[in-house]
Amino acid sequence: MADTADLAACRILIMATDGFEQSELEVPLERLQDAGAEVELASLEAGEITGWDEDDWGDEIEVDLLIGEVNVDNYDALVLPGGQINPDLLRVEESALSVIRDFAAAGKPVAAICHAPWLLIEAGLAKGKRMTSYKSILTDVANAGAEVVDEAVVVDGNFITSRCPDDLEAFCDAIIAALAESKAPA
Template structure:
């Protein structure tokens, strides 16, 4: 993975995130030198979902009220069924995602997280991938849906499932190194 020293990345999540889809990017991006913040609706901790039961908790670094897209070089959206479904009805979350798009910064969504791209109005006319159960939703939102490990269409990066995490993280690092680092 490319060196991400000096880069800042936000991971937007809430309770019910797919455990590996938050923890693997968090670890890989930090290991590559990025400063990574978990951003959520409320302060404290959020609890993951691991296969068929609740998983581990992760500390929240900033709330949406404290976070500003201008402080970050990229946004990561973990999946799981619960997490994106809860976030897509939160206006602050959608506005946060839209801000990254307006700034042409990378937005990486995996599994069910492309639901958030639909809600933010970013799917139309884009080539995307996702977990199989939401592909019809993406198609109905105007996306061209493909079945590959990772798809990059301009600033949007999408992957299908936890099996794609290495390719997903590599694509994030590649995109982040093409954008200037944000001042802290």
């Protein structure tokens, strides 16, 4: 795990809406903040969004900015929590897909867990990538042209994917390592 100084100058964007998997937003948020990064949450509407916690609605979290206000130049990485509801709602929003494409085009880490690879598929970014996801969307990932693997975390270029909340430690470690590497002196 990277030490705190590694991410002191990093700004991370988490993009989510109602129905995000509680742990898949909260754990990366806490781990990245603990590593010294500044983390902001973008969503479709101002106010608060509500998570999904196992089998019922979970906690609310305050939104920092609207997805349409995101300037990719202001951030070092994008984190996309899963849950079934959250990515399904976001993948029909062109503003969300545009943000994802902009992060990818800039070569910045884009980390998607659980059902969030749906967003990479919809943004047209999965083809030719080595990826993993939640088991119920593995066929979607394969049909989008990705090489599907069953591993806790898969890193392919600037894309980081994981399967489920059980993989959060490896997922967060991979995000922190990618950020530390991108900030290392050349």
